Amino acid sequence: MKFIADAMLGRLAKWLRILGYDTVYIRNITDTELIRLSISECRMILTRDTRLIKKRGVKNYLFIIDDQFVAQLKQMVSELNISWPENTFSRCIICNERLFPLSKDAACNIVPEYVCNTEDIFGRCPGCHRIYWQGTHYKEMERILRELFG
Numbered sequence: 001m002k003f004i005a006d007a008m009l010g011r012l013a014k015w016l017r018i019l020g021y022d023t024v025y026i027r028n029i030t031d032t033e034l035i036r037l038s039i040s041e042c043r044m045i046l047t048r049d050t051r052l053i054k055k056r057g058v059k060n061y062l063f064i065i066d067d068q069f070v071a072q073l074k075q076m077v078s079e080l081n082i083s084w085p086e087n088t089f090s091r092c093i094i095c096n097e098r099l100f101p102l103s104k105d106a107a108c109n110i111v112p113e114y115v116c117n118t119e120d121i122f123g124r125c126p127g128c129h130r131i132y133w134q135g136t137h138y139k140e141m142e143r144i145l146r147e148l149f150g
C-alpha cells in the first residue's frame, strides 16, 4: 500500500514513513500534481480536503476525519485493515527513501559518541545521507503501535 498525503497531513506522512509505508508528501504540491502522482504511481490519496475529493480523477482516496495524527493512524488501521507493520524504521522520515544498512563501525565515525555507545543498528538514507538509529523515535513508535493495535 502506497500513499500520497495532502499538505495538511505532514505529521501523518512522517509517521507513516516511520512505520515503513511509502508515503509521498510535498508541502507545496498543487491539486493537479497530487492527483497525477496518485494515478501514475498507484498511490492512495490521504486528504482532509473535501474540495479535493470532488475533483475529476480522484477515486483512490481516504478522507481523513481527525486533525490529530494518532487518531488519523487509527482511522487508517481500521478502514484499510492495516496490520502490525513489519518494516518499521526502513524509510527516511524526510525524503521517503528506503534506508541502507550502515555498519556500527562506519556509523561510529559520524554519530555522537553517546549514540555509538548505546545503539547497535544504523541505517543511512541514500537521498539526504542522514543516519538513523532507533533512539527516542523508536520508543515513541512502540508506544503508538501499542495504542493502535493493542
Ligand SMILES: [Zn+2]
Pocket: 092, 093, 094, 095, 096, 097, 125, 126, 127, 128, 129, 130
Ligand atoms: Zn533522506
